[in-house]
Amino acid sequence: MPRITERHALLSETPGTQRVVTIHRYGSDTSGKKAYVQAALHADETPAMAATHHLLQQLEEADKKGLIKGEIVVLPYANPIGLDQFQDDQLMGRVHLGGEGNFNRGWFDLTEMTKDRLTDRLTNDADENVAIIRKAMQQALTEITPVTEFESLRKLLASEAARADFVFDLHCDDDSLPYLYISDLNWPDCQDFAADFGATAVMMAENSGGGSFDEVYTRPWAELGRLYPNNPIPQATMSMTVEHHGRPDVSDEIGAQDGDALFKFFIRRGLIEGDAGPLPKALCDATGTDACEIIQSPGAGFVTYCMDLGTIVKKGDQVGTLIDPTAEDPTKARIPIFAGTDGIFFTRRQHKAVKPGSVVGKIAGTESLKAGYLLED
CATH class of the missing domain: 3.40.630.10 (Zn peptidases)
Structure with a gap:
């Protein structure tokens, strides 16, 4: 019809x-x-x-x-x-x-x-x-x-x-x-x-x-x-x-x-x-939403990445860097951001300016990381 x-x-x-x-x-x-x-x-x-x-x-x-x-x-x-x-x-x-x-x-x-x-x-x-x-x-x-x-x-x-x-x-x-x-x-x-x-x-x-x-x-x-x-x-x-x-x-x-x-x-x-x-x-393959790591910024500034999307990462791998442009000592302006689980690095932030807690990436893993509320708001 x-x-x-x-x-x-x-x-x-x-x-x-x-x-x-x-x-x-x-x-x-x-x-x-x-x-x-x-x-x-x-x-x-x-x-x-x-x-x-x-x-x-x-x-x-x-x-x-x-x-x-x-x-x-x-x-x-x-x-x-x-x-x-x-x-x-x-x-x-x-x-x-x-x-x-x-x-x-x-x-x-x-x-x-x-x-x-x-x-x-x-x-x-x-x-x-x-x-x-x-x-x-x-x-x-x-x-x-x-x-x-x-x-x-x-x-x-x-x-x-x-x-x-x-x-x-x-x-x-x-x-x-x-x-x-x-x-x-x-x-x-x-x-x-x-x-x-x-x-x-x-x-x-x-x-x-x-x-x-x-x-x-x-x-x-x-x-x-x-x-x-x-x-x-x-x-x-x-x-x-x-x-x-x-x-x-x-x-x-x-x-x-x-x-x-x-x-x-x-x-x-x-x-x-x-x-x-x-x-x-x-x-x-499918994995649990509870195994998805939502990586948050540890502070304010801007973020750069050292991993491409699609990269298979291991827990402890550095995926990015938080840079604080207000740091009084410029040699201490960089804070590494690490993967908290094994998996695929599949999302990251388009606008690189961040505040504490801003989502900077996601890794789909297989190990349960959390319970209860599983989403990003």
């Missing part, structure tokens, strides 16, 4: 203004699986929007040829609020400047919202239980009454994504190689996408502690399964955060490659008729 484009107005907080989210729908959910793709929930992460732009070009061609067999929903930008947050010609799209925090933290707990609605409703049929749970999720989300613009955005995005079998939340890092955050509940099922995407790191956690968007849709199936052990509840949603390189990596070439990885995934999963070609060799 032809593409349907919808424009959803958010709650207006100031007279004479209203922001809109655009949603493109291809195919139909009555004919197969459903995929949901959104770009730039962190609105300053432009490589994600480049990926959806090129994905949409491919979907247009597939739609004209009648090749779409499921439903594919694409939001070319997920956050018009953040897209409007320019300060001195710089887009500040990660955190809500009105005070509601990081756009990708504190999303809904669908387990808590639905668990009591399922009492005496679940059956001995796994597929039937999926339908019952998804209906309960929609009922719970429908009952939310937003009082802010951001709350209306949350309700809109979550209501759409909660219907999907596959949820892709597209982001990017600062200066970075491509990588993924996934639930361990979806590994190794998503190995094919990791290979097509060229992920250099895949980090797993069932609950990273921050209420990020992708975890909203994976966690309930396992959590409800533990609450209702006598009823079969499969892991019905595959959801992931896709980190599309770094902020400077915006080009038609890179965007086309990233869009093509998504398109091939849809072919491999039967949402699009076609041949995805041979699966490339994976560049990495």
Whole structure:
């Protein structure tokens, strides 16, 4: 069926203004699986929007040829609020400047919202239980009454994504190689996408502690399964955060490659008729998010690096140097920054000016380093 484009107005907080989210729908959910793709929930992460732009070009061609067999929903930008947050010609799209925090933290707990609605409703049929749970999720989300613009955005995005079998939340890092955050509940099922995407790191956690968007849709199936052990509840949603390189990596070439990885995934999963070609060799195995070292600056100044992205490092290797331009003794202005674990050095800082605690890099390792809150804010 032809593409349907919808424009959803958010709650207006100031007279004479209203922001809109655009949603493109291809195919139909009555004919197969459903995929949901959104770009730039962190609105300053432009490589994600480049990926959806090129994905949409491919979907247009597939739609004209009648090749779409499921439903594919694409939001070319997920956050018009953040897209409007320019300060001195710089887009500040990660955190809500009105005070509601990081756009990708504190999303809904669908387990808590639905668990009591399922009492005496679940059956001995796994597929039937999926339908019952998804209906309960929609009922719970429908009952939310937003009082802010951001709350209306949350309700809109979550209501759409909660219907999907596959949820892709597209982001990017600062200066970075491509990588993924996934639930361990979806590994190794998503190995094919990791290979097509060229992920250099895949980090797993069932609950990273921050209420990020992708975890909203994976966690309930396992959590409800533990609450209702006598009823079969499969892991019905595959959801992931896709980190599309770094902020400077915006080009038609890179965007086309990233869009093509998504398109091939849809072919491999039967949402699009076609041949995805041979699966490339994976560049990495998955490791725990708790094994990712987030390297912080030990002080103020600026940082230089002595390791390229993609370097395999050992604990104790020097990856960079903090330089304090205010040091009274210039011979003591340099503080080495060391790797705290073995692994791949896969992200670093684009803007080299730092303050104490600024994130200067990440290493994906295999040894557990922390528990509880696992994310960078």
